[in-house]
Amino acid sequence: MHEQTLAIHAGYEKDAQGTMAVPIYMSTAYEFRDTEHAANLFALKELGNIYTRLMNPTTDVFEKRFAALEGGVAAVGTASGMAAIFYAIANVAEAGDNIIVAKQVYGGTTTLTGHTIKRFGIETRYFDVGNPSEIEALVDDKTKIILFESITNPSVDVADFDAIVAIANKHNILTCVDNTVGTPILCKPFEHGVDLSVHSASKYTTGQGLAIGGVIVERHNLVEKIKGNARYAHFNEPDASYHGLVYSDVPLPLFTLRVRLALLRDLGAAPSPFNSWLYIQGLETLPLRMKQHSSSALAIAEFLEAHPKVKKVNYPGLKSDSNHALAQKYFKNGYSGLLSFEVEDTETAQKIADSTEIFSLVVNIGDSKSIITHPASTTHQQLSAQELIEAGVPGGLVRLSVGIEDTQDLINDLARALG
Numbered sequence: 001m002h003e004q005t006l007a008i009h010a011g012y013e014k015d016a017q018g019t020m021a022v023p024i025y026m027s028t029a030y031e032f033r034d035t036e037h038a039a040n041l042f043a044l045k046e047l048g049n050i051y052t053r054l055m056n057p058t059t060d061v062f063e064k065r066f067a068a069l070e071g072g073v074a075a076v077g078t079a080s081g082m083a084a085i086f087y088a089i090a091n092v093a094e095a096g097d098n099i100i101v102a103k104q105v106y107g108g109t110t111t112l113t114g115h116t117i118k119r120f121g122i123e124t125r126y127f128d129v130g131n132p133s134e135i136e137a138l139v140d141d142k143t144k145i146i147l148f149e150s151i152t153n154p155s156v157d158v159a160d161f162d163a164i165v166a167i168a169n170k171h172n173i174l175t176c177v178d179n180t181v182g183t184p185i186l187c188k189p190f191e192h193g194v195d196l197s198v199h200s201a202s203k204y205t206t207g208q209g210l211a212i213g214g215v216i217v218e219r220h221n222l223v224e225k226i227k228g229n230a231r232y233a234h235f236n237e238p239d240a241s242y243h244g245l246v247y248s249d250v251p252l253p254l255f256t257l258r259v260r261l262a263l264l265r266d267l268g269a270a271p272s273p274f275n276s277w278l279y280i281q282g283l284e285t286l287p288l289r290m291k292q293h294s295s296s297a298l299a300i301a302e303f304l305e306a307h308p309k310v311k312k313v314n315y316p317g318l319k320s321d322s323n324h325a326l327a328q329k330y331f332k333n334g335y336s337g338l339l340s341f342e343v344e345d346t347e348t349a350q351k352i353a354d355s356t357e358i359f360s361l362v363v364n365i366g367d368s369k370s371i372i373t374h375p376a377s378t379t380h381q382q383l384s385a386q387e388l389i390e391a392g393v394p395g396g397l398v399r400l401s402v403g404i405e406d407t408q409d410l411i412n413d414l415a416r417a418l419g
């Protein structure tokens, strides 16, 4: 089936009422037929609902639909994008291990990997996404995962999937892409050999800035890479916390299964069924919205590129952009709605961000409403001067998340603000 059909139907079988819209199952727990049924569910001999911290019928439709759209085998929803990223790391790494992360990542990912997980004894080694060959020297036998973004936020670089995956596969290390900006519509990471993706569902998925959520998606046949792999001993040895379950022996997608059975069980950042329902509504129109976000962003990038006050525009859809060739290779049907541009200095950038009328001054992306941000004074304020340079965030940088309003109205708004 094609994407637009999957976006509307995947993962949902109508219930006895013939309910056209996916119902919101607001329920904490589920009745077992008898004690044997309950025991079978806990033992994974039979699959079914136990408790909403682990699974929920509304969330299940969201997870199946999201996985279908991205071409993955299974997904697990989380309470936020940050929870999804943390669980993807915590599912493989423990004290004494290290992970390899692109320098150019979302601000929350920088603080999570550089500070918070350090206190758990997990070391992060960084590479420049523009120079993936740096990864090779960072790898050792304690390296558990390589994490990068398909389109970086806010420097708007495109990752070279093939180059990253080649090094990872040589060493049998899992790769995980944060495809929040790429979306499952424009970028299909599993077609390029990536093992896992994470997303903030708070962005393009809900599409209207309605709720915080996240999702982890697993590719088909991931067990082949994990089974017998000494790096992932805890997937190959009995799990004492789950009566000796060996994840690589279970005939189910093992990575997302472990996130559910171990991490959602013990750490608990599960999505609300109501929020899952909002993400389902969002997914229905995601293919349509991404076309509009992408075409407007390209028109705006071209307008800015021709403007005398603009020093540089970062948008992979521009022919002049250094990422254009990579973007053409890894993206289809558009390059998403995120772009950034550089003006003379911090003061000029702040003046522009303070003068737009349609673009709202907000720290978010992926909303149907257009957003303008000054990263150096907001999202990236906690970063040191050195970290700012490494994240590609000079003071004169302005970030736009182009919404789905009329394209010409948006251009006129920016023209006015630029003066």
Ligand SMILES: *Cc1c(COP(=O)(O)O)cnc(C)c1O
Pocket: 080, 081, 082, 083, 106, 108, 109, 149, 153, 178, 180, 181, 199, 200, 201, 202, 203, 212, 213, 214, 365
């Ligand atoms: C917003 C965002 C996140 C964090 O997601 P939340 O849902 O806000 O927790 C992670 N990665 C990227 C690329 C983001 O834009």
